[in-house]
Amino acid sequence: MRDPGSEMILRRSFDEAGGAKLTHEDLLRELFAWLSQQRHYELKGIGHRVVHGGTDFTAPVQVDDHVMERLRKLEPLAPLHQPHNLSGIRICAMLQPHVPQVACFDTAFHQTMDSLARRLGLPRAYDAEGVQRYGFHGLSYEFIAKQLRAIDPDLANGRVVVAHLGNGASLCAMRDGRSVDTTMSFTALDGLLMGTRPGTLDPGAVTYLMRAHAMSAGEIEDVLYHRSGLLGISGISSDMRTLLASDDPYAREAVDLFVFRAAREFSR
Numbered sequence: 169m170r171d172p173g174s175e176m177i178l179r180r181s182f183d184e185a186g187g188a189k190l191t192h193e194d195l196l197r198e199l200f201a202w203l204s205q206q207r208h209y210e211l212k213g214i215g216h217r218v219v220h221g222g223t224d225f226t227a228p229v230q231v232d233d234h235v236m237e238r239l240r241k242l243e244p245l246a247p248l249h250q251p252h253n254l255s256g257i258r259i260c261a262m263l264q265p266h267v268p269q270v271a272c273f274d275t276a277f278h279q280t281m282d283s284l285a286r287r288l289g290l291p292r293a294y295d296a297e298g299v300q301r302y303g304f305h306g307l308s309y310e311f312i313a314k315q316l317r318a319i320d321p322d323l324a325n326g327r328v329v330v331a332h333l334g335n336g337a338s339l340c341a342m343r344d345g346r347s348v349d350t351t352m353s354f355t356a357l358d359g360l361l362m363g364t365r366p367g368t369l370d371p372g373a374v375t376y377l378m379r380a381h382a383m384s385a386g387e388i389e390d391v392l393y394h395r396s397g398l399l400g401i402s403g404i405s406s407d408m409r410t411l412l413a414s415d416d417p418y419a420r421e422a423v424d425l426f427v428f429r430a431a432r433e434f435s436r
Contacts, residue, residue, distance in 0.1 A: 192252070192255050192256050192259050193259045193262075193263075196256070196259050196260060196263055197263060200263055200264060211264065211267055212267070212268075213267060213268045213269070213270060214260050214264065214267055214268070214269045214270070215228075215269075215270050215271075215272060216231075216253060216256060216257055216260075216269060216270070216271050216272065217253065217272055217274065217307055218239060218250070218253045218254070218257075218271040218272065218273050218274070219246040219249035219250055219253060219273075219274045219275070219304060219356070220239075220242040220245050220246040220249075220250050220273070220274070220275055220302070220304075221239075221242075221271075221273030221274075221275045221276055222238070222242050222245075222275070222298060222302075223298055223300075224238060225238075225239075225271070225273050225275075225276065226273075226276050226279045227273075227276060228270050228271065228272045228273075228276075229270065229271055230268055230269070230270055231257055231261075231268075231269040231270065231271050235271065236254065236257065236258075239253075239254055239271070240254060245302075245354070245355055246304075246355065246356060247389065247393065248356070248393055249356070253271075257269055257271070272307060273306065273307075274304045274305055274306040274307050274308075275302045275303060275304060275306055276306055277303070277306030277307070277309050277310045277313075277340075277347050278302060278303030278304075278306055278340075278347045278350055279347075280346040280347050280348070281301070281303065281347055281348060281349060281350070282348065285301065285348065285349050286300045286301045286302075287300060287301070288300055288301060288353070288354065299354060300354065301350075301353045301354060302352075302353070302354065303338075303340070303347065303350035303352050303353070304336075304338060304350075304352045304356045305332040305336070305338050305340070305350075305352070306347070308332050309330055309332065309340045309342070309347065309350075312330050313330075313342060313345040313346075314345075316328065316345070317345055324344075324345050325344050325345070326343070326344075327341070327342070327343050328341075328342045328343075329341050329342070329434060330342060331430070331434075333360075333430075334363075335362060335363035335364070335406060335407075336356060336362050336363070336365070337359070337360040337361070337362045337363075337367075337430075338350055338351045338352045338359050338360055339351045339359065339360065339430075339433055339434060351367075351368075351433050357369070357392055357393070359433060360426075360429055360430055360433055361397055361398065361425055361426045361429045361430075362397045362398070363397050363398050363399060363406030363407070363408075364393065364394050364395065364396060364397045364398070364399045364400070364406045365392060365393060365396055365397045366392060366396040366397055366400070367397070367429060368429075368433075369392075374388060374392075377391070398411060398422045398423075398426060401418065401421060401422040401425060402414075402416065402418045402419045402421070402422035403418055404416060404418065404419050404422075405419075408423070408426070411423050
């Protein structure tokens, strides 16, 4: 349902910024100001989606300074999301210091995966550092699992593959409503082709870029997170709607590859 109050906040903030890019703080200040004027609302707590919880956070947790420091160390594992997630928490703490905040983790749903499904084929010492398969989009999958159980309990109790498709995309294999495997892995780069991310990629391609193009870790990260996937293949857009409407053969190839890769992962 569309919230007229929230739309008013966004519209006013955008107008006052003259079309400039708004910050998290700009919007949250407006939102809290609007909430303070509502007679029937009282802010009791603030919940946050946090993409990466690592091996430590397997359930929602109330945020404090110690939790924030541990989550900050996970930023390199989810550079597109984690810094922004934590920025929102910091700003809420500044603007509403007496309101408790709770972090909910996209990785938590996949903690039910078997240890074999979590392991990467690297020396064990790296696994001990936390270099393992985590999976993401867990909050979405958890919601779908609950809804499926309400709609069709028999199906929910069996084996189901759920697709989370968007600019970031993944599949999750569930049994009895619990994750047994998922296409995303150590980071949100693995698995399906995505808007700007390549999905499953031979690690040798990364070492090739390092040697043949003398690319730094930061440059490679930029290619993998921002310049690959549908955008990189088409050279046009990361938006599936734009590609479907285009007559460009590269756009068609990007769509075809997305479908091919999704079908291939589904059949594994």
